[in-house]
Amino acid sequence: xxxxxxxxxxxxxxxxxxxxxxxxxxxxxxxxxxxxxxxxxxxxxxxxxxxxxxxxxxxxxxxxxxxxxxxxxxxxxxxxxxxxxxxxxxxxxxxxxxxxxxxxxxxxxxxxxxxxxxxxxxxxxxxxxxxxxxxxxxxxxxxxxxxxxxxxxxxxxxxxxxxxxxxxxxxxxxxxxxxxxxxxxxxxxxxxxxxxxxxxxxxxxxxxxxxxxxxxxxxxxxxxxxxxxxxxxxxxxxxxxxxxxxxxxxxxxxxxxxxxxxxxxxxxxxxxxxxxxxxxxxxx
Amino acid sequence: xxxxxxxxxxxxxxxxxxxxxxxxxxxxxxxxxxxxxxxxxxxxxxxxxxxxxxxxxxxxxxxxxxxxxxxxxxxxxxxxxxxxxxxxxxxxxxxxxxxxxxxxxxxxxxxxxxxxxxxxxxxxxxxxxxxxxxxxxxxxxxxxxxxxxxxxxxxxxxxxxxxxxxxxxxxxxxxxxxxxxxxxxxxxxxxxxxxxxxxxxxxxxxxxxxxxxxxxxxxxxxxxxxxxxxxxxxxxxxxxxxxxxxxxxxxxxxxxxxxxxxxxxxxxxxxxxxxxxxxxxxxxxxxxxxxxxxxxxxxxxxxxxxxxx
Numbered sequence: 001x002x003x004x005x006x007x008x009x010x011x012x013x014x015x016x017x018x019x020x021x022x023x024x025x026x027x028x029x030x031x032x033x034x035x036x037x038x039x040x041x042x043x044x045x046x047x048x049x050x051x052x053x054x055x056x057x058x059x060x061x062x063x064x065x066x067x068x069x070x071x072x073x074x075x076x077x078x079x080x081x082x083x084x085x086x087x088x089x090x091x092x093x094x095x096x097x098x099x100x101x102x103x104x105x106x107x108x109x110x111x112x113x114x115x116x117x118x119x120x121x122x123x124x125x126x127x128x129x130x131x132x133x134x135x136x137x138x139x140x141x142x143x144x145x146x147x148x149x150x151x152x153x154x155x156x157x158x159x160x161x162x163x164x165x166x167x168x169x170x171x172x173x174x175x176x177x178x179x180x181x182x183x184x185x186x187x188x189x190x191x192x193x194x195x196x197x198x199x200x201x202x203x204x205x206x207x208x209x210x211x212x213x214x215x216x217x218x219x220x221x222x223x224x225x226x227x228x229x230x231x232x233x234x235x236x237x238x239x240x241x242x243x244x245x246x247x248x249x250x251x252x253x254x255x256x257x258x259x260x261x262x263x264x265x266x267x268x269x270x271x272x273x274x275x276x277x278x279x280x281x282x283x284x
Numbered sequence: 285x286x287x288x289x290x291x292x293x294x295x296x297x298x299x300x301x302x303x304x305x306x307x308x309x310x311x312x313x314x315x316x317x318x319x320x321x322x323x324x325x326x327x328x329x330x331x332x333x334x335x336x337x338x339x340x341x342x343x344x345x346x347x348x349x350x351x352x353x354x355x356x357x358x359x360x361x362x363x364x365x366x367x368x369x370x371x372x373x374x375x376x377x378x379x380x381x382x383x384x385x386x387x388x389x390x391x392x393x394x395x396x397x398x399x400x401x402x403x404x405x406x407x408x409x410x411x412x413x414x415x416x417x418x419x420x421x422x423x424x425x426x427x428x429x430x431x432x433x434x435x436x437x438x439x440x441x442x443x444x445x446x447x448x449x450x451x452x453x454x455x456x457x458x459x460x461x462x463x464x465x466x467x468x469x470x471x472x473x474x475x476x477x478x479x480x481x482x483x484x485x486x487x488x489x490x491x492x493x494x495x496x497x498x499x500x501x502x503x504x505x506x507x508x509x510x511x512x513x514x515x516x517x518x519x520x521x522x523x524x525x526x527x528x529x530x531x532x533x534x535x536x537x538x539x540x541x542x543x544x545x546x547x548x549x550x551x552x553x554x555x556x557x558x559x560x561x562x563x564x565x566x567x568x569x570x571x572x573x574x575x576x577x578x579x580x581x582x583x584x585x586x587x588x589x590x591x592x593x
Contacts, residue, residue, distance in 0.1 A: 014487040021389035090318035107321040113577035115515025117542040121566040125331040179307040207417025210517040235419045
């Protein structure tokens with residue numbers, strides 16, 4: 001066989017093997033999502049979404065569980081967004097190029113790699129015990145905010161860096177201060193990227209179990225009426241139902257999983273679509 | 285000058301003063317927020333250390349790291365980390381064996397061979413995998429993989445390090461694919477064109493030029509995947525079986541470090557020795573993942589400098 005022929009054969013063989021690998025990865029993703037929809041979608045009725053659980057969670061709906069997760073995510077947003085966006089502004093607009101800035105960046109990437117269970121331990125030690133917030137909605141939201149912070153900082157900085165320098169220069173040339181330039185020119189232009197990226201980060205927080213395990217959740221709790229109450233949450237509910245329920249109710253388990261994944265996906269898709277629509281509107 | 289315009293100009297300078305103060309406050313807040321990441325990371329380390337101090341004092345780090353039995357609640361309590369470190373190691377090895385070959389091959393295909401819609405669609409589907417919560421992966425593992433592992437391999441239980449490792453591997457696939465793909469993408473096209481001009485096929489170019497140039501990034505992707513696999517909690521808690529033996533192979537139930545913390549934290553006496561031991565476990569987990577992520581970050585940074593991107 002000639003060298004050229006052999007090279008061509010290797011080419012198609014290698015391409016085939018790697019194509020199959022990609023197909024396997026994509027196939028796994030589609031199969032898992034399909035299976036989840038197949039098992040979970042039939043349980044999702046209006047009653048399931050709007051009613052409280054009955055008969056030891058084997059009947060009725062998961063309304064308080066959904067609301068618990070919604071409250072947790074809103075609380076997380078309330079803490080993580082202001083600090084994260086300001087930190088992103090700092091890194092993009094103000095930070096000098098020096099060792100400290102390099103350290104801050106290193107800290108951010110490393111925060112993203114800290115295991116979620118370690119955030120759980122930290123949240124328990126600081127928020128639940130030292131700050132005496134108890135096992136509560138607010139302690140869970142603060143813990144999740146720490147976990148979400150690196151995402152918000154990174155997406156804010158990236159969104160701000162996409163804004164051309166000329167816009168800042170034009171604003172400064174008109175006599176605006178740096179802060180005013182950020183507030184009136186740079187931030188509005190970067191808003192779609194910041195909002196969408198933050199939503200992606202928050203939706204990850206919605207699915208986290210380990211950080212709220214000892215900081216916020218209970219398997220059964222009434223709807224929280226204050227930030228200091230314990231709450232139910234979708235991921236924790238799913239974990240208990242799947243592993244420790246005395247009387248397992250498969251349709252509730254799969255329905256809960258489907259609601260969690262579908263909720264997260266729908267929010268992600270809306271956010272991503274909105275961002276690309278906004279980006280098309282502005283051309284630099 | 286009329287009195288009216290005098291008042292007007294006084295008013296204007298008053299507003300300017302308010303604006304200056306507001307800007308100073310905003311600027312101060314922005315600068316302070318810049319430090320948030322370092323502050324939180326330092327707080328995590330200090331609070332873990334503070335709560336682990338009793339364990340470190342009474343039992344000692346070396347005794348914990350080398351102790352080979354974990355009986356936290358018996359009368360003669362023993363807090364050896366070896367069983368759960370070995371369990372975590374097996375899960376991580378299986379996860380990387382699952383994720384690295386598949387992930388790197390997919391990244392090469394997506395970056396070097398796929399075009400147009402195929403590229404876009406496979407990228408978004410793989411990214412979508414990252415949005416599935418770990419507890420859902422755990423549930424899917426219980427439903428699909430646990431019975432399969434039990435029946436096909438003829439084991440007593442499907443809750444093994446292997447089962448958990450495969451599912452953790454699937455979970456870290458998106459990380460490995462996207463970071464490897466970034467590394468491949470960062471290799472300048474001039475190198476590919478040069479190789480093609482010398483008469484190499486695409487595959488020869490990939491194998492001899494692109495992959496070596498991107499190797500440090502792919503290595504970093506593997507490290508980051510490893511860090512995530514070591515710290516993954518819910519999947520191992522639900523699938524690894526949580527048995528206390530020191531495993532010699534991955535086809536047995538194992539205890540893992542994150543799983544142990546998650547399972548036992550709810551039942552310990554707050555402030556007791558067992559409680560402190562769990563914080564020490566968290567501290568070890570934190571130190572190990574921190575070292576791995578730091579190394580990966582340094583490798584990625586070096587690569588960025590090399591290609592100027």
